[in-house]
Structure formats: C-alpha cells, structure tokens
Amino acid sequence: MYTEELPPWLSDAMQGLVSGNLDAWMDAFAEDAVHEFPFAAPGAPRRLEGKEAIRTFMTALSGHLRFGGLSDVRVRETGEDTVIEAEGHHRDGATGAPFDLRYVWIITRRDGRVTRLRDYMGPRRPRTEED
Numbered sequence: 001m002y003t004e005e006l007p008p009w010l011s012d013a014m015q016g017l018v019s020g021n022l023d024a025w026m027d028a029f030a031e032d033a034v035h036e037f038p039f040a041a042p043g044a045p046r047r048l049e050g051k052e053a054i055r056t057f058m059t060a061l062s063g064h065l066r067f068g069g070l071s072d073v074r075v076r077e078t079g080e081d082t083v084i085e086a087e088g089h090h091r092d093g094a095t096g097a098p099f100d101l102r103y104v105w106i107i108t109r110r111d112g113r114v115t116r117l118r119d120y121m122g123p124r125r126p127r128t129e130e131d
Helices: 008-018 022-026 051-061
Strands: 029-036 047-049 070-078 081-092 098-110 113-121
Touching (some): 029 051, 047 051
Parallel strands (some): 029 113
Antiparallel strands (some): 029 047, 070 081, 098 113
C-alpha cells in the first residue's frame, strides 16, 4: 500500500538537506552505505561507496544546486526497503533558476540507517515561478 508522506526518518533527513544541514542528511546513512545512480549521465558517478564518499559528493553538489521540497510523493515500505516516487523542486546553485526533477528512490536500511540508495532521476526540467 502506498502513502503520500515520507517516513519520519526520511522526512527529517530531507528537512536537513533543504535547510542546508548536510549533517542531518548524512545521519541517515550507515558508514558502509552505497549510493547508486543507475541512469547517470556519461562522466557522472554511477556509484558512491561509503558514507564519506557520499558526503564528499553531496558537499560538491550543494555548490550546483539548492535542494527544495518534494511533491507528488508516493511511498511504499516493504521490510527493509522503502520505495519513494516524488517530484523535487530545486534551484540552480549559480543562477537561482528553479527546476524540477522526478525521482524514484529504492532505499534499503539496516539497524535504522540507509545501507543502499538507488537513485533514479529524470532529466532536469526548467520551472517558471508560476509552476
């Protein structure tokens, strides 16, 4: 069964990311976590291994975009796996221009921490202020 709200552990992590608190996002991850990007563009990382590699990537990414909120959220939790579908509303880090990304995340957790995040995202789409 799907719900339309993020689970509390992920909602807290996302709020941290939106507010610029990378530590709050990283607190969700296990030390041996893996973050995968199966549809990564050529030259972009496809797999990050370990919490520090994920932190390094996210730190660099924060210079290119400012994370915003999510809408059209659908969540399905099945045991250790959580599947999230959502629309992300972000801003370009250099210009401030708004854009949207469609996400599907498959997240596996162990002992309350993310051990694997498969991050499927669609292409970046410009957004007008009216959207």
